[in-house]
Amino acid sequence: MSLDTPAAKAPCKIALLGCGAVSELYYAPALRHLESEGAARVTALFDPDAGRAAKFCAQFPQAVSHPDESFLGKVPLDLAIVASPVSFHEAHAIGALKAGLAVLCEKPLAGDTKAGERMIAAATKYGQILAVGLLRRFYSNVQFTRQMIQNKTWGAVVSFSIQEGGSFNWPARSDSLFRKETAGGGVLIDIGVHVLDLVVHWFGEPQKMVYTDDAMGGLEANCRVELSFASGFKGSVQLSRDWKTANLYVIEFERGTLRLHAGDADKVELQMRNSDLLLEGSLKVEPGPDSPERAVLPASTFPQAFLAQIRDLIFARQTGTRPAIPAEEGIRSLRLIEQCYQNRSLMDMPWLTLQEKKSSQLLAAGGNR
């Protein structure tokens, strides 16, 4: 059963914390859409840049811009969306939880797992919902993939390879994404938080990981993770914000191959073993008698998934149920990322001269040339 639109309820009063690029490009249009449906009403905004907050206020007539976070707990609200830079996630999320709000925190959940754990503990302490914006889990092809793996439709998983990324084109408004002290990491924390979330969502926690990247005193633009799992299969993840990759997920099963293209939400490619024919198709929802009950339908597009994560949280808040992606799920990929960084070594860059390779090793190890 779909409960796609939580109709006949008062609009959920929402605070948006952080009016940067992600809010401008995605949260603002999504929230305007939900307002038009009567499902939500943005009533509070916060951004340290008053000009940006004012720009957002113009889009949400009932919203009041606040100069700092102290409004939390003082104005009537149901839900907070934390879309501030990652270094503020903990403070903003805990402030909202303490104020009795359900919280949707933009990915990554926190700058490190300890901060994430403190956020989860705060959610438990204050009895509030803390969800994380790993919206790809709402994609219909992600859900289809999980069903194929869990049901062993084509047998067990034999291996997988994932390549994702391309030349960086996010409209960054400052260099904070590229400074060690503010970003917390490079491409691994940027794209990897989504990709590794899917890895643990589909395959579970790996038993062993080997991680390499190309950071030489700064932040990695390329990285590679080799993973081994308890049941014996292996996989690799290659990420880049330097060069266009194949943007392809390939999962080999005993009886065939499943391929997903990064960026597609509802398309799959299937190829049986020993066949040169490949089936390309789009997924649609066709409920059957054994279908699980859903708060929101699987998404066919990125905007649908973006809306789904907010709708899911509104539904969880209104019904007292568990959200689809609670923070406990979000912290799993964060743990993997931390393990990667703790055990990192430098990628082989075959175009470097011997002298350059020596320097690169020194810089990667934190030394000087």
Added chain:
Amino acid sequence: MKWAVLGASGFVGSRFVEKMHLSGEATVRPIVRSFSSLARLARFELDWRVNDLTDVPQLTQALEGCDVLLHSIVGDESVILGSIPSVYQAASQAGVRRIVYLSSSSVHGLAPDISTTEETPLSDQQAFTYNNAKVRAERLWAKLRPTGKVEVVGLRPSIVFGPRSRWCSDIAQDARAGTAYLLREGAGICNSIYIDNLLQAILLAAVASGVDGHYFLVRDRESVTWKDFYQPIVEACGAQLRDVHQVEAPEFRPTWQDRLASLRASPLLRITKPLTPRVAIRMGKAALEALPAPPEPNPWPGDGKPRPHVTAEMAALQQCLWPMPCTKAEKMLGYKPETSFSEGMKRSLGWLKFAGYPVQNVG
């Protein structure tokens, strides 16, 4: 020596920054036009600047303390030409000693006449807008030079290859897709230059004396044909040279979009456009939009096998019969390329593997 690098996130600029930073040969200050261009550079801890290149005061500040400026900006004609006057002015004010400008051998055309040298007269009425833009850029630098003290030295490489080169990645993609092609069995001259050889020329151009206002053709020491260039890439992709389509050069007729682009770029239109009434411009646009739609594709399918898509640029390049002479660079800059073509190609294939291309038997 301290270098300012404009276009530091591009193919040449990023390798220059990487090599200088790792080898310690020079200190570099990358200057880029947007924050998102920092992604590749941020692998290192660097003193970067994000600048509007037409903002002279801001750019002057960014260039303070730099001895030499590498101008390696890629883009369309407005980008290529747009920044040059402000860069020259800012470099003059900041006390930069010399600008090394990365021009292109395409100022002589993609298949230049036999006996072409740096002294061969240039034309900005070529078939390719990029070539014309590079010719106009060289002329603009020459016009600006008397207005300041900063010397300008230019390099004219042709097919620059190496890590992050589109030549390598495009051929690899075509080889894997079965659409790679060669004209004249690949006998045309490629005029390749491995990127580190170009960097060597850039460093020499910064220090050589008596070269102000000069341009230099530079390439690898070997005379490389297109067949030589394709073969290692194609083989690394698991194919053979015999799998590469052998094609004849098709006749390229400019489309109305090409003609329009050429018209827009013409100096006459640039001067007269502000004088043209808006109504006339709107009517012109409406007339273009009213042109008949292109014909429907043929509903009868072919055999489904991949076919090469021969581009005008590649067709012209592969018909080049002239190994560009490096005599002037050898004599005046002391240019002797240190990396052999085969070593450069080996490193390039290594990068393809690094970047995730499924290449085989690579180092």
